[in-house]
Amino acid sequence: METTSHDVLLVGGGGAGLRAAIAVAEADPSLDVAVVSKVYPMRSHTVSAEGGAAAVISPDDSLDAHAYDTISGGDWMCDQDAVEAFVREATEEMLRLEHWGCPWSREPDGHIAVRPFGGMKNERTWFAADKTGFHMLHTLYQTSLKYRTTMYDEWFVTRLLVEQGRCQGIVAIQLATGKIHAILAKAVILCTGGCGKVFPFTTNANIKTGDGMALAYRAGVPLKDMEFVQYHPTGLPFTGILITEATRSEGGYLINKDGYRYLQDYDLGKPEPKPVLRSMELGPRDRLSQAFVKELEKGRTVETPHGHVVHLDIRHLGERVIDTKLPFVRELCRKYENLDPVRELIPVRPVVHYMMGGVHTDIHGATSLPGLYAAGEVACVSINGANRLGSNSLTELLVFGARSGKAAAKYAAEQAEPAGGLLAQALDEERRLGEVLLGKANGRERIAGLRDEMQGAMESGAGIYRDAGSLEAAAGRVAEIQERFKSAALDDRSLTFNTERIAWLELSNMLELAEAIIASALARRESRGAHQRTDHPERDDGRYLAHSLAHRHDGGGPRIEYLPVTITRWPPGERVYGR
Amino acid sequence: MASSITLQIRRYRPEDEREPVWESFEVPDRPEWMVLDGLNYIKDRLDGSLSYRWACRMGVCGSCGMVVNGKPVLTCATYLSALGPDPVRVEPIKGFPVIRDLVVDIEDFVRKLESVKPWIIREKEKPLSEGEYLQTPEQLAEYKQQAMCINCLLCYSACPIYALEPDFIGPAAIALAQRYNLDSRDEGTEERMDILSQHEGIWCCTFVGECSVVCPKDVDPAGAIQRYKVKATTDWFKSVLLPWGKR
Numbered sequence: 001m002e003t004t005s006h007d008v009l010l011v012g013g014g015g016a017g018l019r020a021a022i023a024v025a026e027a028d029p030s031l032d033v034a035v036v037s038k039v040y041p042m043r044s045h046t047v048s049a050e051g052g053a054a055a056v057i058s059p060d061d062s063l064d065a066h067a068y069d070t071i072s073g074g075d076w077m078c079d080q081d082a083v084e085a086f087v088r089e090a091t092e093e094m095l096r097l098e099h100w101g102c103p104w105s106r107e108p109d110g111h112i113a114v115r116p117f118g119g120m121k122n123e124r125t126w127f128a129a130d131k132t133g134f135h136m137l138h139t140l141y142q143t144s145l146k147y148r149t150t151m152y153d154e155w156f157v158t159r160l161l162v163e164q165g166r167c168q169g170i171v172a173i174q175l176a177t178g179k180i181h182a183i184l185a186k187a188v189i190l191c192t193g194g195c196g197k198v199f200p201f202t203t204n205a206n207i208k209t210g211d212g213m214a215l216a217y218r219a220g221v222p223l224k225d226m227e228f229v230q231y232h233p234t235g236l237p238f239t240g241i242l243i244t245e246a247t248r249s250e251g252g253y254l255i256n257k258d259g260y261r262y263l264q265d266y267d268l269g270k271p272e273p274k275p276v277l278r279s280m281e282l283g284p285r286d287r288l289s290q291a292f293v294k295e296l297e298k299g300r301t302v303e304t305p306h307g308h309v310v311h312l313d314i315r316h317l318g319e320r321v322i323d324t325k326l327p328f329v330r331e332l333c334r335k336y337e338n339l340d341p342v343r344e345l346i347p348v349r350p351v352v353h354y355m356m357g358g359v360h361t362d363i364h365g366a367t368s369l370p371g372l373y374a375a376g377e378v379a380c381v382s383i384n385g386a387n388r389l390g391s392n393s394l395t396e397l398l399v400f401g402a403r404s405g406k407a408a409a410k411y412a413a414e415q416a417e418p419a420g421g422l423l424a425q426a427l428d429e430e431r432r433l434g435e436v437l438l439g440k441a442n443g444r445e446r447i448a449g450l451r452d453e454m455q456g457a458m459e460s461g462a463g464i465y466r467d468a469g470s471l472e473a474a475a476g477r478v479a480e481i482q483e484r485f486k487s488a489a490l491d492d493r494s495l496t497f498n499t500e501r502i503a504w505l506e507l508s509n510m511l512e513l514a515e516a517i518i519a520s521a522l523a524r525r526e527s528r529g530a531h532q533r534t535d536h537p538e539r540d541d542g543r544y545l546a547h548s549l550a551h552r553h554d555g556g557g558p559r560i561e562y563l564p565v566t567i568t569r570w571p572p573g574e575r576v577y578g579r
Numbered sequence: 580m581a582s583s584i585t586l587q588i589r590r591y592r593p594e595d596e597r598e599p600v601w602e603s604f605e606v607p608d609r610p611e612w613m614v615l616d617g618l619n620y621i622k623d624r625l626d627g628s629l630s631y632r633w634a635c636r637m638g639v640c641g642s643c644g645m646v647v648n649g650k651p652v653l654t655c656a657t658y659l660s661a662l663g664p665d666p667v668r669v670e671p672i673k674g675f676p677v678i679r680d681l682v683v684d685i686e687d688f689v690r691k692l693e694s695v696k697p698w699i700i701r702e703k704e705k706p707l708s709e710g711e712y713l714q715t716p717e718q719l720a721e722y723k724q725q726a727m728c729i730n731c732l733l734c735y736s737a738c739p740i741y742a743l744e745p746d747f748i749g750p751a752a753i754a755l756a757q758r759y760n761l762d763s764r765d766e767g768t769e770e771r772m773d774i775l776s777q778h779e780g781i782w783c784c785t786f787v788g789e790c791s792v793v794c795p796k797d798v799d800p801a802g803a804i805q806r807y808k809v810k811a812t813t814d815w816f817k818s819v820l821l822p823w824g825k826r
Contacts, residue, residue, distance in 0.1 A: 103726050238611055242637075306611075448624065494628070498630070503627075
């Protein structure tokens with residue numbers, strides 16, 4: 001087996017991974033840094049983010065205001081020390097990206113322009129038209145080329161190597177050759193993104209299968225707050241393509257089948273012609289997605305061949321504003337819906353978008369396993385609490401990518417060379433992967449069929465509204481799918497670019513995460529943010545002002561423990577929007 | 580809705596066959612389906628061994644470029660139905676070695692992208708404490724078009740020069756160099772010129788313009804290359820005629 005070694009190894013080459021890689025290189029130029037990613041970095045899902053990235057820059061804004069919006073938006077589940085660090089370092093990180101060449105949209109005088117965003121009391125969302133994630137990712141990728149980092153592009157990590165209680169490397173499949181390699185490292189940072197593909201209808205790319213979450217989980221690291229799954233209120237039907245919140249911050253309306261701005265019926269304020277901050281269409285995503293379900297129940301949505309929708313109306317913004325501020329929205333509507341939003345209504349419905357939960361880390365990105373770090377959507381620091389605000393996640397991957405890079409660099413510099421026992425573990429893993437490829441000759445189950453069933457179980461049991469009955473049913477179905485997964489069939493026995501073996505590994509990861517999501521949701525008998533239990537409709541700070549930690553254990557469901565939320569200056573209060 | 584459409588796919592399994600072969604699959608003909616949906620139908624239900632790349636399914640990650648009925652396109656943004664009822668032919672993009680089925684080896688492109696130094700080059704970096712570099716919307720508009728490249732490589736597939744002259748840096752990489760050259764924050768034009776003014780840089784291009792025709796993001800690499808040639812020529816004349824002056 002081929003073995004290489006580096007000082008710090010990044011798993012995942014999206015926004016957080018590239019930012020972390022640069023941070024390591026800058027913190028300690030003597031360290032040898034490598035990035036291993038299952039896709040070329042510019043394909044990572046950061047590329048799809050549209051609306052913008054939040055950081056205080058206007059003179060009438062303040063760090064406290066950004067912190068308060070984030071904390072109340074997260075229904076008081078955010079760790080406030082983490083949020084304070086986040087808002088404090090956000091602006092410098094965004095400026096750094098400007099210095100690296102990110103094409104931020106500008107005011108006429110050349111200063112950075114900002115736009116309003118959902119749940120934000122001030123205008124603080126930096127944007128690059130409506131392709132913010134695309135420009136941030138390409139800027140990071142291109143800048144990272146300066147640092148001569150070793151890139152393992154299209155390598156899929158299957159296992160963390162843990163010896164003497166420390167994470168000391170990984171095992172990966174090189175897709176092009178099918179060969180199994182061990183890559184040893186003094187520190188490993190997971191930056192693999194979220195797991196939207198656990199659900200059937202999602203804005204997430206096909207690659208968002210939660211690989212890093214599953215790697216950490218199997219290595220004994222708990223997953224935090226997995227019950228909090230964000231539905232974005234405006235996805236295109238059938239494709240699930242995201243229509244950015246910026247459509248609403250620029251002044252778009254959400255209307256039901258009667259042309260009525262229905263959000264006024266859900267304690268989100270009164271309809272005004274111009275957008276009002278923290279009100280109506282600029283409410284938080286959880287509340288807007290929940291309002292859609294209520295409209296559906298009242299029979300006020302529009303039926304289409306691809307499910308019920310409401311309409312997003314941006315016609316009154318006019319062609320000029322749409323082409324300057326929202327050109328990608330127009331491109332997407334024309335290409336994927338055959339409609340022009342300058343003249344027509346956009347059909348939209350809630351769509352799984354983001355995992356608030358993830359690998360449990362401290363505010364430096366460190367996990368409970370020494371040598372293992374995590375940043376970006378894969379991690380739960382937690383700044384997002386029970387509901388992330390739009391435009392905080394792009395900033396998060398910069399701030400916590402940089403933080404974890406610095407922390408991992410410091411840790412790696414203090415470690416001895418990786419231990420000798422790792423190779424035996426790697427050979428074990430090579431044997432297992434060989435069996436995946438060859439041992440499925442008589443399998444009966446198609447991978448895609450099992451994946452579809454898992455996604456269906458999650459949508460019906462653990463969607464926007466859940467209760468004990470729906471979650472228990474989902475748990476039963478997922479357990480049954482896990483059993484059948486043992487006889488999943490592979491058509492592809494070759495080593496060269498075998499994407500089916502990868503799909504098998506991804507599904508095994510997603511099934512683990514599905515169990516963790518369901519178990520965490522079952523245990524939390526209250527309603528908070530994106531976690532709405534119809535059998536426990538109230539928030540219960542007495543019992544649940546605490547993060548859930550899902551621990552994996554063989555031969556049974558996950559074990560759930562709780563960790564108190566860190567409160568510094570904002571005691572729990574009511575979430576108030578539009579009044 | 581019982582109608583179907585035939586996808587003829589160029590397959591290559593290096594462990595089993597020496598030469599690529601064509602294989603046909605019947606997939607449902609659905610009005611909302613892209614070519615990529617047809618490929619996914621095959622992989623999920625008919626033959627799990629079909630290999631291809633895809634990720635975002637919204638035309639921005641640049642993974643799923645292929646040659647469909649002879650044209651390089653993003654398969655996630657090309658309606659299948661519109662190409663029927665005749666069989667639709669799907670091949671890997673041209674100009675790159677095929678690894679397997681519809682997957683090509685793009686390492687050559689990645690090396691070329693790196694070679695043009697696609698990052699901000701400045702003599703002196705302004706401290707972050709002094710804030711952003713001012714850039715007016717007009718200055719932004721100077722380079723924005725070239726900043727829209729998604730690295731899908733359709734332009735390389737269409738470029739007749741790259742097919743004949745593998746050392747040619749190629750449309751997307753030159754456009755990216757030009758994106759930084761035109762950025763008001765950058766001072767690296769001269770440094771990049773050393774790489775681009777070699778024969779394999781810009782001078783190979785005979786301005787066929789196919790790259791700009793197939794570009795799904797209107798980056799116009801052909802225009803970027805022409806602009807670069809004009810600048811290189813002017814710089815050369817200036818250096819010969821005005822050797823004492825500032826270039």
